[in-house]
Amino acid sequence: xxxxxxxxxxxxxxxxxxxxxxxxxxxxxxxxxxxxxxxxxxxxxxxxxxxxxxxxxxxxxxxxxxxxxxxxxxxxxxxxxxxxxxxxxxxxxxxxxxxxxxxxxxxxxxxxxxxxxxxxxxxxxxxxxxxxxxxxxxxxxxxxxxxxxxxxxxxxxxxxxxxxxxxxxxxxxxxxxxxxxxxxxxxxxxxxxxxxxxxxxxxxxxxxxxxxxxxxxxxxxxxxxxxxxxxxxxxxxxxxxxxxxxxxxxxxxxxxxxxxxxxxxxxxxxxxxxxxxxxxxxxxxxxxxxxxxxxxxxxxxxxxxxxxxxxxxxxxxxxxxxxxxxxxxxxxxxxxxxxxxxxxxxxxxxxxxxxxxxxxxxxxxxxxxxxxxxxxxxxxxxxxxxxxxxxxxxxxxxxxxxxxxxxxxxxxxxxxxxxxxxxxxxxxxxxxxxxxxxxxxxxxxx
Numbered sequence: 115x116x117x118x119x120x121x122x123x124x125x126x127x128x129x130x131x132x133x134x135x136x137x138x139x140x141x142x143x144x145x146x147x148x149x150x151x152x153x154x155x156x157x158x159x160x161x162x163x164x165x166x167x168x169x170x171x172x173x174x175x176x177x178x179x180x181x182x183x184x185x186x187x188x189x190x191x192x193x194x195x196x197x198x199x200x201x202x203x204x205x206x207x208x209x210x211x212x213x214x215x216x217x218x219x220x221x222x223x224x225x226x227x228x229x230x231x232x233x234x235x236x237x238x239x240x241x242x243x244x245x246x247x248x249x250x251x252x253x254x255x256x257x258x259x260x261x262x263x264x265x266x267x268x269x270x271x272x273x274x275x276x277x278x279x280x281x282x283x284x285x286x287x288x289x290x291x292x293x294x295x296x297x298x299x300x301x302x303x304x305x306x307x308x309x310x311x312x313x314x315x316x317x318x319x320x321x322x323x324x325x326x327x328x329x330x331x332x333x334x335x336x337x338x339x340x341x342x343x344x345x346x347x348x349x350x351x352x353x354x355x356x357x358x359x360x361x362x363x364x365x366x367x368x369x370x371x372x373x374x375x376x377x378x379x380x381x382x383x384x385x386x387x388x389x390x391x392x393x394x395x396x397x398x399x400x401x402x403x404x405x406x407x408x409x410x411x412x413x414x415x416x417x418x419x420x421x422x423x424x425x426x427x428x429x430x431x432x433x434x435x436x437x438x439x440x441x442x443x444x445x446x447x448x449x450x451x452x453x454x455x456x457x458x459x460x461x462x463x464x465x466x467x468x469x470x471x472x473x474x475x476x477x478x479x480x481x482x483x484x485x486x487x488x489x490x491x492x493x494x495x496x497x498x499x500x501x502x503x504x505x506x507x508x509x510x511x512x513x514x515x516x517x518x519x520x521x522x523x524x525x526x527x528x529x530x531x532x533x534x535x536x537x538x539x540x541x542x543x544x545x546x547x548x549x550x551x552x553x554x555x556x557x558x559x560x
Contacts, residue, residue: 139181144173151176154188211442215403218380218394223440225377226423233421233464253508253523256549257530260509260521263552265535269305272296276555278320278542284328285546288553289338291318297340297350302551311350313357314342319370320542325378327352336395339381341369347383349399361399363391371415376422386412390427408435408444411454419460424481426467428455434469436481448479450486457500461507461524468510470500476512478527488527492520498540504547511552515539519554 145151148169152162155176163172180187274293281288287308288300295318297311319341327337333352336359341347345365348357361383368386375382381393390413392404409429416427424445425437434448434455453472460467465481476497478488492500493514500512502524509530513519519533519540538558545552 135181139177142177142180144177144180146173148172155179158183158187212403214394214397218392218403219440219442221379222377222422226421226440229376229421230423230464237463256508257523259549261531263521263531263533265533267303267305268535269300270559271298271300271555272559274317274559275557276541276559277318279544279553279555280320280322280542281544281546281551281553282323282328283325285548285551287328288544289321289323290555291321291340293317295342297321297338302546302553309352309355311338311340311348311355311357313348313350313360314340314346315344317343319343319368320372322373324374325376331378339372339374341372341383343368345369345385347372347381349381349395359399361393363400363402368412370412373416373418375418376420382416382418382425384413384416384427388412388429390416390425404442406437406442408437409433414454414456415458417458417460419464420462421464424460426458426460428458428469430454432471432473434458434467434479436467446479446481446484448477448486450477450489451475456496456498459501461502462504463507466502466507466524468500468502470497470512472496474514476500476510476522478524487525490522490527492522493518495539499543501543501545503545503549505549511543511545513540513543513554517556519543519552 151172155162158179160179271290272292272294276290276292278291279288286302288302289297290300291297295314295316297318299308300306301308321338321340324331324337331337335351336349337352338350339347345362345367347361347369349359351358364383364385370384370386372381372383379395381395383391385391388409388411389405389407391402393399394403409427409431411429411431413427413429416425418425423439425439426434427437428434432451432453432455435444436446438445448469451469451471451473455469455471457470458468467479467481469477469479474491474493474495474497476490476492477486480487492512493516495514495516498513498515500510502510507524509524510522511519512522517536517539521530522528523530536554536556536558538556540554540556543552543554
């Protein structure tokens, strides 16, 4: 008798539980969008469509499933997917290196460690011997000088937009690249054309100087490098108007930017196949010694710190990464921009970094403290260039598609001056080491 009563009570409890579940199901809010319903069913590992099932039936099935497993099941699934996406964004890919890469890393360590020690010793000496009042006075004089900057000369550089401009190490010559496929050299005083390089057959993204060019580098050796959207990288000397070497390893992927290592031995390239690469100019250029992935979209810009031990990359995935060239590890992940990073730059102090983005912002990062130090709402359009002054890092320059160039104090990050004059978006800009001149190039061929 007792067992029969127990079974009866159990049946009644199950009926009541089922009634409660159905009541609860009627209160669950479910979207009426059939596409969203299918996505939600898929995320719950349920079939998105049953034979003969219409949208209304499918919606009711989802409601019944949620009444059994809980309304927060979809929310948990979305959170798990978000965590997985973040893991994917931060995942770093390493390829097995060659003996040449191992030897290059040893060489880079031997080169950069003494440089780092000299820099640190110099900074310690300056901080202990320099009067704070004198530092403040010198900075004030510099900022007053910057406020007087005006246009002194302009030149039609090409028939197509001027994509890049960079000053030579001796501050006497400007190199420009154009969407016409031509690269040119100009005098800094009156913008007279010195030479035209012919070798690219499509839009050139940028041109950069060897760190010893116009100083100790022989004119017949590699003095400049340029890259184009068809994946071609050309190396130039100062005597010929045709490339002395051509790198086609990236093809058919676009090469957006490139940069010489401070030693001048290596050349880094940023590629739209989500990688950046390192070439040893003392060996064969047919194969890179380093092929580094890590970004989820195209790598757009790269820069080295003054010691030559670190590389900073910015990608169209809106993230930046700091790489140790001695070990190959990614030692810092820069997360904060809402859109792709277009420009990156190291400060002369070796540990402050800039990133300029399509979200109109410039962010200042501190490598020592591993943090975002400041965000500058710099412009009203894409930030095409962001860089510290090359002497001391006392101010930064930002250029933008909003047609302006702006100067900001460092480390206060306050606005100093806005330079106007371009009638179209500014593509690139650079500063002389003595802070006497600023050069810029724009979409309007100037």
